Amino acid sequence: MSLKIMHTGDVHLGMKFNQYPQISNDLEEARYQALENIIIEGNQRNVNLLAIAGDLFDKANIKSVNIKKTIDILDKFAGDAVLILPGNHDYSDGITALWDQFKKDIKGRMLILDQERIYDLNDFGISAAVYPAPCDSKLSSENKLGWIKSLNERPDSNYHLALAHGALAGFSPDLNDDYFKMTKEELLDLNMDLWLLGHSHLPYPEMKNVKMQKIFNNGTPEPDGMDCSHPGYAWYIELDEKKQVQAEQIRTGNYHFSDLEKKISSQAELKNLVNQILDSEPENKILRLKLKGKLSREDFAVKDRYLTKLRDNCFYAKIDQSALNIKIDQDLITEEFVENSFPHQLLSELGDNSQAQQLAYKMLKEVQQ
Structure with a gap:
């Protein structure tokens, strides 16, 4: 036996x-x-x-x-x-x-x-x-x-x-x-x-x-x-x-943990990432997601729609997007700041230093608000 x-x-x-x-x-x-x-x-x-x-x-x-x-x-x-x-x-x-x-x-x-x-x-x-x-x-x-x-x-x-x-x-x-x-x-x-x-x-x-x-x-x-x-x-x-x-x-488990760090550069990549996460038992998923990369202004403006979908469908979701930024180029600088103004000149001069440019952009936008 x-x-x-x-x-x-x-x-x-x-x-x-x-x-x-x-x-x-x-x-x-x-x-x-x-x-x-x-x-x-x-x-x-x-x-x-x-x-x-x-x-x-x-x-x-x-x-x-x-x-x-x-x-x-x-x-x-x-x-x-x-x-x-x-x-x-x-x-x-x-x-x-x-x-x-x-x-x-x-x-x-x-x-x-x-x-x-x-x-x-x-x-x-x-x-x-x-x-x-x-x-x-x-x-x-x-x-x-x-x-x-x-x-x-x-x-x-x-x-x-x-x-x-x-x-x-x-x-x-x-x-x-x-x-x-x-x-x-x-x-x-x-x-x-x-x-x-x-x-x-x-x-x-x-x-x-x-x-x-x-x-x-x-x-x-x-x-x-x-x-x-x-x-x-x-x-x-x-x-x-x-x-x-x-x-x-x-x-035998009830919940499962998912710890992800992803770099994205477009709305399409973000959409695919969200779909992949939600494809695997999201109702039992405890998600920690760190996003980094740069998005166009248009894509950045709609990102929260996708992140809200994650929060609404996962059992629990903690999302860090502090390293996800708007892609700064000369067209954006010219659209948002008056030409030859101090912000316009500063951001243009920082074009070779992406990190400094991003920091300066965030500070300038906070001052505008």
């Missing part, structure tokens, strides 16, 4: 989005919805295990009402067991109250993997042993695999699964070795059937469909900022009786 797993992590429930005050509540709630999306996808596939590889929560001091809300969502999982590993944001150090509070309200099919020991899933009807590497702090120069390396015996289970949270060398940035760094060779040497990792907000491997792979990093199921260009994923993983792996990236 095969073993089916939904693998997620880095959900970061409780994350704040103060940089987006108009939509901060929507983005906070979207992370809970992403967790529900994962469970819906898992239930449709008759998954046995939901594995959360750390950072279910964004911090350790989560309100009890939000802990209960999370448990109620997890209780919708129809499979055999929910495995929850403390990560470096919601670490378990024996002092913070998060996981004690969680355990008070926990439902029977949920396991908090906060101990360095083997968790036997036979009580859940699954012949599998789970080897967790839980975080006990925010930062660490050493990973938490030591206890697994020192094991002399393992239970006689069909499957051996390991969960760990930390930087995967060569994939996750960790320049100062602060985030429980692990190497692929180190993981593979421990002869697990499957490694389910968390920490990096990008999925690993970087493919939609994967076979014959033992190491997976979940990536965040809901994008959390402009540096997260993917729409949010979880892994659906199936281990067959021979322990051969097949996996598929499942989209």
